[in-house]
Every structure is written in C-alpha cells, then in structure tokens.
Amino acid sequence: MSGKEKPAIAVSACLLGQRCRYNGEIKPWSGVAELEKSFRIIPVCPELLGGLPVPREPSEISGDRVITRSGKDVTNAFVTGAEKTLESVKRNGCVAALLKERSPSCGRGLVHNGLFDGGMVSGNGIAADLLERNGIPVFGESQIQELLKGIAL
DSSP, X not given: OTTOOOOEEEEEGGGGTOSOSTTOOOOOOTTHHHHHHHOEEXXXXXXXXXXXXXXXXXEEEETTEEEETTSOBOHXXXXXXXXXXXXXXXXXXXXXXXXXXXXXXTOOSEEEOSSSSSOEXXXXXXXXXXXXXXXXXXXXXXXXXXXXXXXXX
C-alpha cells in the first residue's frame, strides 16, 4: 500500500486460531491470509473481555437475555464484553469488524434461537449489535468478499 499504513479491522480471535471458543477448541479460519493483505488485524473476543472462562458452558440469546444451557443468566458478561470490544475498535481506529457467525456475542444476521437445539433466528449477537449501532460495519466470516468490496482501501 505504497507506504500507507493498512486500515485496522477487528476480527474475532477464534477465527485467528486463538483458544477462546466456548468449548476451548481451535478452529482457525482460512480467510485470515487474505484479510492480512489489506488490513491490520485487531483480535477481539467479547466473551473473554466480559470475563467468561475457556472452556465455558454454551450460551444463547433468549429474548433480551443471554442464558447458558443450564439456565444461568450471563447477560452482564456479554454486555461488558461488547462494551470493551467497542472501546478496542474505537481505540484502534477499526474501519469494520469481521466476526464469528451465529455467536451470541459476534453473530450478525443469524444467531442460535435460545433453545439449544441448533435452530437459528434472525438477529445479531450482543457485540455485533453494539458495533453496528455505533457505526462500525460488521461482517461474518462467510462475507469476506462483501467486506473487501465494501471497505474503501
């Protein structure tokens, strides 16, 4: 980019291969190398930023709350993590976020339905919603081409 610093983009840390998923598994995403060509990557994990451990019980959005499979309300941790993610995005000057699809914190457009049966409903995760409400474009990992086309480099 001819001497110019690459623009920053927030990326879900789990997509970068960091061990932060609820079940502790590593599932790196193959699109990282393509993103690194155009962006300076800022890893974020709203759930860890909210104080949740790895591994942790699966959580899903149910109404306006985030509930674990056993019924524990973890909404406050998700909200705190979303707020800290927004702070990081702003501090680093991120032009967009590429977040883990279907996640109760990072999902955009579709999230698990709150019944722990694998079903999906329209909606955003807590962090994705907060970022979008603050003018940060949010994309899921299957939307890398839309991201690359939509962000002026």
